[in-house]
Structure formats: structure tokens, C-alpha cells
Amino acid sequence: MQTMYIIFKLNNQLFGVDVHQVTSIEKMQPLTEVPGTSDFIKGIMPLRGEIMPVLDLKERLTMRKTTATDDENRILIIHLEGVQIGLIVDEATEVITIDSSSIEPPFGMISGVHNQYIKGIAKVNKQLLIILDLGKVTNQSEKVQLQKVVNQ
Template identity: 40%
Template sequence: MGEDLKFIMFSLGNESYGVEVDHVNTIERMVPITRVPKTPSFIKGVINLRGSVLPIIDLRGRFGLEESEYTEQTRIIIVFIKDIEVGLIVDAANDVIDINSGSIESAPEVVGGIRAKYLHGIAKIDQDRVLVLLNLTEVLNKNEIVQLEEFEG
């Protein structure tokens, strides 16, 4: 068996997703977002979080899913990988869960309309539930978020 890894569980629609706790700074309630011109539609803008200006990505838009209204449950998960720190808008942030790395399977080509390159793998939580684990390196791929790079640089 592999090692136990901790994941923040969150939802988009009826699906459960996870991102490694090691890449999460904080989970915030929705705050006003300042729109930035000439950015892809999934980049909602920027926020000022305790003195840091952070770009905000709506994961529904990033994955090509239908957008929905923000609710009391909507959260911004502040994540970082390499030299990028970004807020990800999710429908709800649910829990922290331990998953053994040996129980993570490769992601199929498409899961719920999301291309496999955005996915690290699939983990079975229990008999009838799976957790889709995100590949943050691809979700935050600078080559695909050119305008984000121009804004920061």
C-alpha cells in the first residue's frame, strides 16, 4: 500500500472533487471580485486578500461546465503550485479526507465532461462514491492562461 494523502473535498454540481491539502492556503467565503478586461471568461477577476492581489478562476468555467449562481455555500479555495497562487471558485468545500495513494486510479479520458489532463486520478471513497482528484499543474497551466500571466507580469 502507498502513503496516506490529505485532500480538501469540494463539489461542482453533483460531483465531488479533491485537491491536495499541501497546495491549499485557505478556504474563503465569496467576496466581491474585480473584473479584469481581456481575460478568458473563466477568469472572474481579482480579489485583494489580506494585502495580496489574487486572480480568481471559476472552476465550472475552466472545465467547460454550465455556470451557476453563487450561493451561501460557494467558496474560494486559495491554492498554490510552483510560483502561482490563485483562488478557485467551487460550489461548496466539504471536508478533509485521507486517501491512500495506492487506491488512486488513473483518470479516464473524460469524467463528467472534464478532460483527463486536468485530473490526477480517481479515488473510491466508499461503495458508491468516487472523488475526482485535480491535477493543479494543468488546471493552472500558464500556457493556457496567457492573459493571467500578462496581468501578473
């Protein structure tokens, strides 16, 4: 079976998410900070009439921070348990199709990313592609916190 993945970069490492998990890809915008939230929640922003929280995916995955460049940074818009969320990534590069037989199960810790967030690993153009499970990027208490941010 083949699945389409949106490919993006965090610290020059390739990541992918199922194209069906992403509603849109937006350019970086100014964010309004929300006090009293987790460090990886960078703020809120309006998008098509909705207010949504925006997370720094590198910080959430406990990856080394790099300097953000608004020219290249993108926000992946996803829906997570009924809440629209933005995920800041370094850049979104392309959409590719990957056969499920070429995806290996995650092993240990890869590039600083714990395998609890990883759905699998694939080799694409001689590079490793880490396929994320966006449903596991936040835990239950963080999901509640995101709901509160939206409902304030």
C-alpha cells in the first residue's frame, strides 16, 4: 500500500507526516503569546476565522534549537482531537509517495527524537526520513491545555 507524505525539515533532518493529517501549510506569521502555557506553545494566531494554538515542533520533540528564519519557516496546520493546531517547522519541502513495505519500525532514539513520536523510518533519496505520529506529539494534559488556550 502506498501513502502520500508531506516532507519537512527540522534542523536539516527530514521528517514526514501523512498528507491526510495536514489541513494546510502556511507561511510564518506573528503570534500572540499566551502566558502560563508550556514553553513549546509559542502562542496563538487567527486562521480563516478560527483562533488556534501554535507549537514549536522542535521544542516539543526536545530537539536542539536553531535560529528561526521567517522566510523559510512554515506552519503545518493539523487537527488533533477536534482542535486546529499549528506546528512550526523549518521548511516544508515536498509531497512524496512511499510504499508501506519500505517503512521500518522505529528503534531507540533518532536525532534526539524519542521513538514514542515516531511511526516509522524510510529511506528517501539516500536520506533517512522520520515519519511522525502526530497523534502522539502531545499527551493528554497538553491536549487539555491546548483546548484551554483556544477557549480563552
